[in-house]
Amino acid sequence: MKTFICEICGDAYLGDEKPKQCPFCGAKDTYIKLGDEADPIVNKTIELSEVSRKNLEETLNLELDAHAIYICMANKADTYEIKAMYKRLAKVELEHASAVCKIMKIAQPETRTKTCDEDDVENFKKTLDLEQTAARLYLGFAKEAEEKDIKIFFTALSKVESEHDELIKNYLK
Ligand SMILES: [Fe+2]
Ligand SMILES: [Fe+2]
Numbered sequence: 001m002k003t004f005i006c007e008i009c010g011d012a013y014l015g016d017e018k019p020k021q022c023p024f025c026g027a028k029d030t031y032i033k034l035g036d037e038a039d040p041i042v043n044k045t046i047e048l049s050e051v052s053r054k055n056l057e058e059t060l061n062l063e064l065d066a067h068a069i070y071i072c073m074a075n076k077a078d079t080y081e082i083k084a085m086y087k088r089l090a091k092v093e094l095e096h097a098s099a100v101c102k103i104m105k106i107a108q109p110e111t112r113t114k115t116c117d118e119d120d121v122e123n124f125k126k127t128l129d130l131e132q133t134a135a136r137l138y139l140g141f142a143k144e145a146e147e148k149d150i151k152i153f154f155t156a157l158s159k160v161e162s163e164h165d166e167l168i169k170n171y172l173k
Pocket of ligand 1: 006007008009010011022023024025026027
């Protein structure tokens, strides 16, 4: 067994092989390194431009909202699979919020409470909407970022959210 570290969220995965995605933030394996080779973005001190600071704040807000909405959806789910899937999605979004706070060197705000629909299909549609909006937004934030690491961070996050979109589309087939 080895220690692998995700350079996006900074969390360690203990296992024989590098996972295809970070189990915590969902970042692709290109961002996961062997422990002694990893230099996580969340550990760096980055001089943030005004635009990146604003974009990170918006990201934090979106991620905290998404976490709360997915907790609601988990509680309304008809099957254990859907419940477990939404609980995991909620944790991934909270991990994104946590990474943003580490980059900004601010304390992590309290989690929120949000409402959602009673019906799984309606919740899937809402999830697609949230994930597509986030993926598009983060791609724009990556373009706007002058700091190399912030560009990498938003590019990685955008990919994660578009993979969430694909995951939910399978439930709507
Ligand atoms: Fe990660
Ligand atoms: Fe996210």
